[in-house]
Amino acid sequence: xxxxxxxxxxxxxxxxxxxxxxxxxxxxxxxxxxxxxxxxxxxxxxxxxxxxxxxxxxxxxxxxxxxxxxxxxxxxxxxxxxxxxxxxxxxxxxxxxxxxxxxxxxxxxxxxxxxxxxxxxxxxxxxxxxxxxxxxxxxxxxxxxxxxxxxxxxxxxxxxxxxxxxxxxxxxxxxxxxxx
Numbered sequence: 001x002x003x004x005x006x007x008x009x010x011x012x013x014x015x016x017x018x019x020x021x022x023x024x025x026x027x028x029x030x031x032x033x034x035x036x037x038x039x040x041x042x043x044x045x046x047x048x049x050x051x052x053x054x055x056x057x058x059x060x061x062x063x064x065x066x067x068x069x070x071x072x073x074x075x076x077x078x079x080x081x082x083x084x085x086x087x088x089x090x091x092x093x094x095x096x097x098x099x100x101x102x103x104x105x106x107x108x109x110x111x112x113x114x115x116x117x118x119x120x121x122x123x124x125x126x127x128x129x130x131x132x133x134x135x136x137x138x139x140x141x142x143x144x145x146x147x148x149x150x151x152x153x154x155x156x157x158x159x160x161x162x163x164x165x166x167x168x169x170x171x172x173x174x175x176x177x178x179x180x
Contacts, residue, residue: 001054001055001057001142002053002054002055002056002060002069003053003054003069003070003140003142004053004065004067004068004069005022005051005052005053005054005068005070005071005072005140005142006050006051006052006068006070006071006082006085007019007022007049007050007071007072007074007132008047008048008049008050008072008073008074008075008078008082009048009049009073009074009075009078009095009098010046010047010048010074010075010098011046011048013048013074013075013128013129014128014129014130014132015049015050015074015129016037016039016048016050017129017155018072018129018130018132018133019035019050019051019052020155021129021133021148021151021152021155022035022054022136022143022151023052024150024151024154024155025143025144025148025150025151026052026054026142026143026147027151028143028147028150028151029143029144029147030056031054031055031056031143032054032055032056032058032059032060033052033053033054033060034052034053034063035050035052035063036050036051036052036063037049037050038050038051047077047078049078049082051063051064051065051068053065054142054143066085067085067086067087068082068085068086068087069086069087069091069140070086070090070091070092071086071090071092071093072093072094072132072136073092073093073094073095073099074094074095074098074115074132075095075098075099076098076099076100076101079099079103083104083105084105086105086108087108088107088108089107089108090108090109091108091109091111091139091140092105092108092109092110093110093111093113093132093136093139093178094110094111094112094113095112095113095115095116095132096112096113096114096116097114097115097116097117098116111139113132113135113174113177113178114177115128115131115132115135115174115177116128118131118170118174118177119131119170122169122170124166124170126163127166127167127169127170128170130167130168130170130171131171131173131174131177133148133171133174134170134171134172134173134175134176134177134178135175135178137171137175138174138175138176138178139178145175148171152164152167152168
């Protein structure tokens, strides 16, 4: 199994953190992993994306990709840029809140998630990325949930470990959202 994934959106949506949690999850599952963030000078509001490659087929030769197996696109600008770069037969997940013109391709599996609506009902503004990550792993189970749990403990600073429970709850919420 080798999965080449891009996650893209605005800074502040947790795109880079989501990629880091996914990469750490792969490490916890003994996979070969690359994590390559890309972002502008703005911390919030600018564009951000991260490429994660997970493989149990041996070393990954390069983190630089032109096409992807899976794209998680959280705003219209990201959808416009990366939709055409999803391999035929691949997966595209988008958030209905940030995307106004839905994907048009018919040669890929397209999933919509209403992550912003779910976030509002959870009452925790900092768990958006975990809702989206739960949705991603529901349709592309490239790492087990137990690895995500362990990765969260590594990625979230110890002083914020009181937030582990709400992040795990958000992950399960996203996993369940994509199924409905």
